[in-house]
Amino acid sequence: VQSNAGGAGLRMALVGAAAMLPAGAPLWMVGLEDEGIADVGSALLGLFGSLEELARRGSARVYRAKRRKVEAPSLETFRSSVFLNLSTVGLADVEEWCVWPGLFAGGGLDVMTAFLLKRLRRLHIAPGAEVLDFCCGSGTIAQALLQLQPRAALHLADADALAVEAARCNVSELAERCYLGDGWGPVPAGLSFDLIVSNPPVHRRRQD
Secondary structure, eight states: OBOSSOHHHHHHHHHHHHHHSOTTOEEEEEEEGGGTGGGHHHHTTTTEEEEEEEEEETTEEEEEEEEOSSOOOOGGGGOEEEEEOGGGGTSOOEEEEEEOTTOGGGGSOOHHHHHHHHHHTTSOOOTTOEEEEETOTTSHHHHHHHHHOTTSEEEEEESOHHHHHHHHHHTGGGGGGEEESSTTTTSOTTOOOSEEEOOOOOOOOOOO
16 A cells, blocks of 8 residues: 555555455555655554554655454545535535545645636536546536536546545536546547546656
8 A cells, every 4th residue: 555645545545455355464555754654553553453664765664564353444434525615716615525535635626726617617618518527536627517507518537436436426417427547548439528627636756
């Protein structure tokens, strides 16, 4: 397991790993201090024991632990909701917005998506227009597009399974058009779009 975030995100990743491992099986974890690996002790609590640090270089660490004979909790326990503040971009707020730990911008509205949505309001989206929310995350852009043009034919795609699960919950009327996979692979062949909207979380990982 590679740590990308500490706290609940790391705990959820380890719960998922625990559900797949038999008692006594080893688990290796790697990550950087500023990406949450320092939380590994509390994240493992109850599910794994015999924690051992195998290597450390700079802020990078490698650990090994052993699966204990206890039942892993359901991943559903990690699902929560937040207030989606779309009124800041001139749209209607959403009181209960489904999120999971580790989602981009916490599953809410980040500054660059807000900038994008303000510009989207200047566009005319025709009824029946085929629109793709690419790298959809929890579905924030799709929700805004639905408010701007309820009769658009919206599609969503993301490589993150939790993001797609959240989007299917948040824009449930589009659940069958939320596609999971990397790049264009999951988008059904033969579709063409009048508009593709995206604010992908592009970044480079540290190399140490």
